[in-house]
Amino acid sequence: MSTKKVIYGIFDDDHALIESAKALKTKGIRVADVFSPFPIHGLDPVIGIKPTRLSNFAFWYGVFGTLSAVWMTWYMMISDWPMNIGGKPSFTWLENLPAFIPATFELTVFCAAHGMVISYLLVNKIYPGRKPHNPDPRSTDDKFVMQINTFDNKRVEEREIMDILKNTGSVEINEKVLS
Amino acid sequence: MEQHVSIREPLILGDKTYHQLTEDISRPVEGKANGLYKILLTISSLLALWGVMCFAYTIGTGIGVWGLNKTVGWAWDITNFVWWVGIGHAGTLISAILLLFRQRWRMSINRSAEAMTIFAVICAALFPVMHMGRVWVAYWVFPLPNQFGSLWVNFNSPLLWDVFAISTYFTVSLVFWYTGLIPDFATIRDRQVKPMMKKIYTILSFGWSGSAKQWSRFEEVSLVLAGLSAPLVLSVHTIVSMDFATSVIPGWHTTIFPPYFVSGAIFSGFAMVLTLLLIMRKVLHLEDYITITHVELMNKIIILTGSIVGVAYLTELFISWYSGVPYEQYAFLNRATGPYWWAYWSMMTCNVITPQLFWFKKIRKNFTATFIISIFVNIGMWFERFVIIVTSLHRDYLPSSWTMFHPSFVDIGIFLGTIGIFFTLFLIFARTFPVIAVSELKSILKSTGENQTSSVSKHDEH
Amino acid sequence: MQYTFSNKSRNICFALIGIGLLSLVGGFLTDSHRAWPNLLLNAFYFTSIALGVLFFLAVNYAAEAGWFAAIKKPMEAIAAFLPLGSLILGGVLILSAFHLNHIYHWADPEVVHHDEIIAGKAAYLNKWFFTIRTIVYLGGWFLFYRAFQKYSQIEQQSYNTKNWRKTQSLAAFFLAFFAVTSSTSAWDWIMSIDTHWFSTLFGWYTFAGYFVSSLIVLTLVVLHLKSRGLLPEVNENHIHDLGKYIFAFSIFWTYLWFSQFLLIWYSNIPEEVTYFMDRMTNYKSIFILNLFLNFFFPFLVLMKRGSKRRYHLLTFVGIITLIGHWFDNFIMIMPGAVKEHWHVGWVEIGMFTGFLGLFGFIVMSRLASFSTVENKQHVFYSESVHHHI
Missing domain, CATH: 3.30.70.120 (Alpha-Beta Plaits)
Known part of the structure; x- marks a missing residue:
C-alpha cells in the first residue's frame, strides 16, 4: 500500500x-x-486558482428575478383580475409600468443576492454541520x-x-x- | 502593493499582532459577563417584556387601544416603523457602500452596525404587522394563490412595494452579515477547548476552513453583495418615502422625499451606531479598534447627511411657498406655528443645528460630545417622522374633522418595548458573536496598524 | 511632462468655434425664439460640466481620497472653463430676465399682470432679485475656483501637508456653499422656465445630470492625455474607478429621474403633471431617447468589469452618454421656452459645436499651461501611483 x-x-x-x-x-x-x-491578495495566480465565475451566476439569477416580476405583475394585475384602483386602470402592462418598477427592482435584487449566496455555499461545500478540514487550528488565527x-x-x-x-x-x- | 501615507491616522492602535487581534475579539465571547452587562440586559429584557405584553393586549382587544382616531389614522405606529427602518440603514451602508468606496475604517464597525441593522429591521417590521390587527393572517400581504378566487395583492400600492422592499432588505442584509461572520466564527471555533462551545461554533461556522479557493469566492461574493446592497439600501427608504409621497396629502406629496428620506435614514442610522459603539468600546474594551479616528470619520458622515436633510427641509419649505398651492402653504405654516410647533422645532434643533457643531474639530474628536449629539439626532429623527405623519394628517381637508393625536399607554408601551427588544438582541449579540470583523481587520493590520504605519511612513516622505 | 497643444487641435477648435459663430448669427437672424434657448442650453451645459468637475475635486479633497492625486491636473484644466462659461451663461440669463427674449414667462410684465400664479411668485422671480442671485452663484463659484487655483500652485512646489489641510477646509466650505446654490441655481435658471410648475427634487436631479457629464469629460480628458503618452502613472485601475463612477452616477441620475417622474405620474395632480404631459406628447421621441442614452446604454455596457477597463469602449460609451445628457438638458429647457416648436437642426448642432470648440480650446490651453500634468508633490501621490484594485 x-x-x-x-x-x-x-x-x-x-x-x-x-x-x-x-x-x-x-x-x-x-x-x-x-x-x-484572511484572503491573501496575489496568491491565486501563483498556485493556479482560476478567477471564480460566481458573479456571472448572480447576473442570471437577477435576470430570472426581473422576468418573474414582469410575469407576476402582468398575470396578477392585467390578465387574471384587472382592477381599477386609485384611478389607475390596468388596461395594459406598459401603461402601468411605473408602478411595477419598485417591486421588479426588489425581486431582481432578491433573486440575484440569494441565488448567488446559495451557489457560494454549494461550491464552497460549507453548511451547518460540516466538519472543518483546515489542517492546523492556528490557520484561522x-x-x-x-x-x-x-x-x-x-x-x-x-x-x-x-x-x-x-x-x-x-x-x-x-x-x-x-x- | 497598497500604500498608506503617513498623514493618515492609524486605524488600529497599540502594538498588535494577528494573534493579539484574535485574543481581543474573542475575549467578550469567552469571558464572563460583568455586572454592568447583567444590569443592562435585565433592564432591556424587562422593557422588551413590557412591550410584548402591550403587543398581546393590542392583538387581544384590537388596535382601538391605540390613540388613533378617524382623522389621524397613522401616528406612532408608522412613526416608529420609519424610525426603526431608518436606523437599519447604517449597517448595510457601512458594509456595502463604504466597501465600494474602499473605506478601510469600516472594518472595525461594520459587524456591529450590520447586527444593529438586522435588529432594527425586526423592530420596524413589528409595527405594520401589528397595525394589521389580525396578525395571524399577516401572510396575506404576499402574492400567494388563495381560496378567494383570483384575489391578488395590489402591485400599484406603495404598501405592497414596502413588503417587497423590507423583506428583500432584511433577508439580504442577514445573508450578507452571515457570509462575513462565517470565517470569524471559524476563528473562534478553532480556539475552543470546551466541547460544547466547540460544537456550537462548528455549526455556526458552517465548517469553514479558509482555503485559498474559499477565500477567493468569499471576496467575489462580498463584492457582488455590496454592489447589490448599495442600490438596495437606497431603494428601501425610497419606497418607505413613497408610502407618503405618492399620496395627494399636502406635506407628504413632494418629489424630494425619496433621496431626502434615504439621507435621513443614514443620518439616524449613523447616530445610533455611534450611540451603541461608544458604549460598546468601553464595556468590551475595544478602545484600540474603535478609535477617535473612526468616530471623527463617522461624525463627518453625520454632518454630510445632516446637512442634506437640512437642505431638504428648507427646500420643502421654500417650494411650498413657491408652488402657490394654498394647501401646501398651509401645511408648512401649520407645521411651524400650529399646535405641533414644539415637535417641529425639536426636529429642527436636533437635526439641523446640533450636527453642525461637528464642523468644530474639537467637538468632532470628543467622545462625550459625540455621544450627546448622537442622542440628540436619534430624538430629532423620531420627531421628523412624527411631524411629517401627524401634522399632515391632523389638519384634514374638512375643518370639522380637525383634531389632535394623543398616544395611549399601549402606544408608548410598544415603542419602549421595541427599544427593549433591540437592546436585548444587541447585548446577546455582543457576548456571543465576534463583534468586529476580525479576518478583515487582520488583512489591513500591516498597512494601518499603529506600530506598522510608523515604520512605513519614513520611506514615504521623499 | 508637459502637454503640448498641437496646431492641428488648435485649428480644429477654431474651426468648431467658427461654425458655432456662424450658426449663432444665422440663428438670431432667422429665428431668435429658437436661438436664445439654444444659447442658454449650451452655455448651461458646458458651464455645469466645469462646475461638476470642480465639485468632484472638492469632494476628493474633503474625503481625503488618495487615488485621484494623479489625475488632479486634468480636473483643474476642465474646471478652467468655469470663468468664461459663467460669463456667457450669466450674460444670457440676465438678458433673458430683462425680457430680451421669451424664455422666462415671469420676465414679461404683461404675463405677470394676468397670471395670478406667476404674480404670486413675483417676490422671488423678478429681474433684479434674479440678477443678484445669478451673480452670487456664479461669483461665489468663481471665487472658490480661484482659491483652489491658488492652493494648487503652492501644492505644485513642494510636499506640503499644511497646504493640503487648507485645501481640505476650503473644499468643505465650497461643498457647503454648493449644497445650497446647486439647488437654487437649478430652480432659478431652469425650473422657472416652466414658471407654474415646481418640484422639490429638481435641483438634485439637475445636479445628478451634470455630474455624470463631468465625470465623463474627466475620463475623456485623462484618456486623451494617456493616448499622448502623458500620465504614465495613471493605470487601468484609475480608469476603472472613473468608469465605476460613471456607471454608479448614471444609475443615480436614473434613480432621481424615476423618483420625480413616478411621484408626479402616480399622484396625477394637474398643476404638476402638465410638465410630463408636454414632454410625453410633443417631445415623445426625446423623452424616450433620454432614458435610453442615459440609463440603459451605460448601465448595460458598463455593468461588466472588463468594459470599464477598455479605453476605446469607455470612450464610446462616454461620448454617447454625453450626448444623452445634452438631450436631457434640451428636454428640460425647450418645452417651456418654445412649446411644441422644437427642432434639432443646424442651429442646435451648430451652436453645440461652437461651444464644444470653445470648451476644448480652454481646456487644452490650460493643460498646456501647466509645466507638468503630473502632480508629484501631492501628499497622496504615492498612494495614487500604487493604486491597485
Whole structure:
C-alpha cells in the first residue's frame, strides 16, 4: 500500500508565503492548497486558482428575478383580475409600468443576492454541520499554512521541498500521512 | 502593493499582532459577563417584556387601544416603523457602500452596525404587522394563490412595494452579515477547548476552513453583495418615502422625499451606531479598534447627511411657498406655528443645528460630545417622522374633522418595548458573536496598524 | 511632462468655434425664439460640466481620497472653463430676465399682470432679485475656483501637508456653499422656465445630470492625455474607478429621474403633471431617447468589469452618454421656452459645436499651461501611483 504523504509549511506572514509559493513554482512544484486567516491578495495566480465565475451566476439569477416580476405583475394585475384602483386602470402592462418598477427592482435584487449566496455555499461545500478540514487550528488565527502533496510532485524529492520551504521563511514544517 | 501615507491616522492602535487581534475579539465571547452587562440586559429584557405584553393586549382587544382616531389614522405606529427602518440603514451602508468606496475604517464597525441593522429591521417590521390587527393572517400581504378566487395583492400600492422592499432588505442584509461572520466564527471555533462551545461554533461556522479557493469566492461574493446592497439600501427608504409621497396629502406629496428620506435614514442610522459603539468600546474594551479616528470619520458622515436633510427641509419649505398651492402653504405654516410647533422645532434643533457643531474639530474628536449629539439626532429623527405623519394628517381637508393625536399607554408601551427588544438582541449579540470583523481587520493590520504605519511612513516622505 | 497643444487641435477648435459663430448669427437672424434657448442650453451645459468637475475635486479633497492625486491636473484644466462659461451663461440669463427674449414667462410684465400664479411668485422671480442671485452663484463659484487655483500652485512646489489641510477646509466650505446654490441655481435658471410648475427634487436631479457629464469629460480628458503618452502613472485601475463612477452616477441620475417622474405620474395632480404631459406628447421621441442614452446604454455596457477597463469602449460609451445628457438638458429647457416648436437642426448642432470648440480650446490651453500634468508633490501621490484594485 502506497502512503499518501503531505507536507505542511507553516508561515507567520502572508508575503513570506507568497514568495515561497513563487519559489516552489519555479521548481515546478505544485502547491495543493493554502489555508489562511484572511484572503491573501496575489496568491491565486501563483498556485493556479482560476478567477471564480460566481458573479456571472448572480447576473442570471437577477435576470430570472426581473422576468418573474414582469410575469407576476402582468398575470396578477392585467390578465387574471384587472382592477381599477386609485384611478389607475390596468388596461395594459406598459401603461402601468411605473408602478411595477419598485417591486421588479426588489425581486431582481432578491433573486440575484440569494441565488448567488446559495451557489457560494454549494461550491464552497460549507453548511451547518460540516466538519472543518483546515489542517492546523492556528490557520484561522495567525498562521498561514501551505499544503503540498508529495504524490502530486513525484519528480521532486521530499527533502528538496522541505529545504525550499525552510529557506523561504517557513517557521514550522509538518508531515502527515493520509490514510 | 497598497500604500498608506503617513498623514493618515492609524486605524488600529497599540502594538498588535494577528494573534493579539484574535485574543481581543474573542475575549467578550469567552469571558464572563460583568455586572454592568447583567444590569443592562435585565433592564432591556424587562422593557422588551413590557412591550410584548402591550403587543398581546393590542392583538387581544384590537388596535382601538391605540390613540388613533378617524382623522389621524397613522401616528406612532408608522412613526416608529420609519424610525426603526431608518436606523437599519447604517449597517448595510457601512458594509456595502463604504466597501465600494474602499473605506478601510469600516472594518472595525461594520459587524456591529450590520447586527444593529438586522435588529432594527425586526423592530420596524413589528409595527405594520401589528397595525394589521389580525396578525395571524399577516401572510396575506404576499402574492400567494388563495381560496378567494383570483384575489391578488395590489402591485400599484406603495404598501405592497414596502413588503417587497423590507423583506428583500432584511433577508439580504442577514445573508450578507452571515457570509462575513462565517470565517470569524471559524476563528473562534478553532480556539475552543470546551466541547460544547466547540460544537456550537462548528455549526455556526458552517465548517469553514479558509482555503485559498474559499477565500477567493468569499471576496467575489462580498463584492457582488455590496454592489447589490448599495442600490438596495437606497431603494428601501425610497419606497418607505413613497408610502407618503405618492399620496395627494399636502406635506407628504413632494418629489424630494425619496433621496431626502434615504439621507435621513443614514443620518439616524449613523447616530445610533455611534450611540451603541461608544458604549460598546468601553464595556468590551475595544478602545484600540474603535478609535477617535473612526468616530471623527463617522461624525463627518453625520454632518454630510445632516446637512442634506437640512437642505431638504428648507427646500420643502421654500417650494411650498413657491408652488402657490394654498394647501401646501398651509401645511408648512401649520407645521411651524400650529399646535405641533414644539415637535417641529425639536426636529429642527436636533437635526439641523446640533450636527453642525461637528464642523468644530474639537467637538468632532470628543467622545462625550459625540455621544450627546448622537442622542440628540436619534430624538430629532423620531420627531421628523412624527411631524411629517401627524401634522399632515391632523389638519384634514374638512375643518370639522380637525383634531389632535394623543398616544395611549399601549402606544408608548410598544415603542419602549421595541427599544427593549433591540437592546436585548444587541447585548446577546455582543457576548456571543465576534463583534468586529476580525479576518478583515487582520488583512489591513500591516498597512494601518499603529506600530506598522510608523515604520512605513519614513520611506514615504521623499 | 508637459502637454503640448498641437496646431492641428488648435485649428480644429477654431474651426468648431467658427461654425458655432456662424450658426449663432444665422440663428438670431432667422429665428431668435429658437436661438436664445439654444444659447442658454449650451452655455448651461458646458458651464455645469466645469462646475461638476470642480465639485468632484472638492469632494476628493474633503474625503481625503488618495487615488485621484494623479489625475488632479486634468480636473483643474476642465474646471478652467468655469470663468468664461459663467460669463456667457450669466450674460444670457440676465438678458433673458430683462425680457430680451421669451424664455422666462415671469420676465414679461404683461404675463405677470394676468397670471395670478406667476404674480404670486413675483417676490422671488423678478429681474433684479434674479440678477443678484445669478451673480452670487456664479461669483461665489468663481471665487472658490480661484482659491483652489491658488492652493494648487503652492501644492505644485513642494510636499506640503499644511497646504493640503487648507485645501481640505476650503473644499468643505465650497461643498457647503454648493449644497445650497446647486439647488437654487437649478430652480432659478431652469425650473422657472416652466414658471407654474415646481418640484422639490429638481435641483438634485439637475445636479445628478451634470455630474455624470463631468465625470465623463474627466475620463475623456485623462484618456486623451494617456493616448499622448502623458500620465504614465495613471493605470487601468484609475480608469476603472472613473468608469465605476460613471456607471454608479448614471444609475443615480436614473434613480432621481424615476423618483420625480413616478411621484408626479402616480399622484396625477394637474398643476404638476402638465410638465410630463408636454414632454410625453410633443417631445415623445426625446423623452424616450433620454432614458435610453442615459440609463440603459451605460448601465448595460458598463455593468461588466472588463468594459470599464477598455479605453476605446469607455470612450464610446462616454461620448454617447454625453450626448444623452445634452438631450436631457434640451428636454428640460425647450418645452417651456418654445412649446411644441422644437427642432434639432443646424442651429442646435451648430451652436453645440461652437461651444464644444470653445470648451476644448480652454481646456487644452490650460493643460498646456501647466509645466507638468503630473502632480508629484501631492501628499497622496504615492498612494495614487500604487493604486491597485
